[in-house]
Amino acid sequence: MQYIHIYSEEKVVRLDFELDENYEVGTTYEDYLDGAWVPLNAEQEAFYEAHPAASAKEILECELTPPYEPTLEGVKSAKVNEIAVYDGSDAVNSFTLGGKRMWLDKDTRVGLVNSITIEQAVGKETTVLWYDAVKYVIPIPLALQMLAALELYALECYNATQEHLTAVMGLATKEEVGAYDYTSGYPEKLVFNL
Secondary structure: EEEEOOOOOOEEEEEOOOOOOOEEEEEEHHHHOOOOEEEOOOHHHHHHHHHOOOOHHHHHHHOOOOOOOOHHHHHHHHHHHHHHHHHHHOOOOOOOOEEEEEEOOOHHHHHHHHHHHHHHHHOOOEEEEEEEEEEEEEEEEHHHHHHHHHHHHHHHHHHHHHHHHHHHHHHHHHHHHOOOOOOOOOOOOEEEEE
C-alpha cells in the first residue's frame, strides 16, 4: 500500500502493510497537512506514477495545478513597479561632479539654490557643497548654473518616466508589456568639472 505523509523524506511511501490504529490515518489533503498518513487509492497511485514530480495536493486530487498565469493588469502593475524602481535608482538619479558620482534630491536642490542666492546677495563669490564628507568649493555663478541644469535634467527624467508609465498602461498584450524597454528616452547624465 502507498501512503503520502508530510513528514516522510519521500513524497510517497510504499509499505508492505496497512497502517493500524496506532497511526493517525486520514483521507484528505487537509488531513495530510495535519500530519496524518493518507493512503493512496488506485487512481492516485496511477496519477503519481504518471506525474512523479506532482505535489502532494496534486497527487491527492489527481489534478495538476496549472502554472500561475498573471493577468494583463498584473503584468502592467509589475512593469509599473519596475519603472518606479528604475526612476528612483542611480541609473537615472545621478550626475558627476569633479569625477565623483552623486545625487541631490529635490529638497536639497531647492535649499541650495536658496542658500546660494543669499550668499550671492551678501557678496560672497564662492559657495561650499559637502557630499560624502568631501568639500567642494564652487564659484557662485557656476553653482547656480549647475543647479539649474540639474533641475532641468530632473524634469526631463520625470517626463521620460511619465511617458513610459503612460505607454505601458496603453499596451494591449502581456507580450508587449514584457518586451517594453523603459530605460530609453532619458537624458544624458550631467558631468560637471571644477
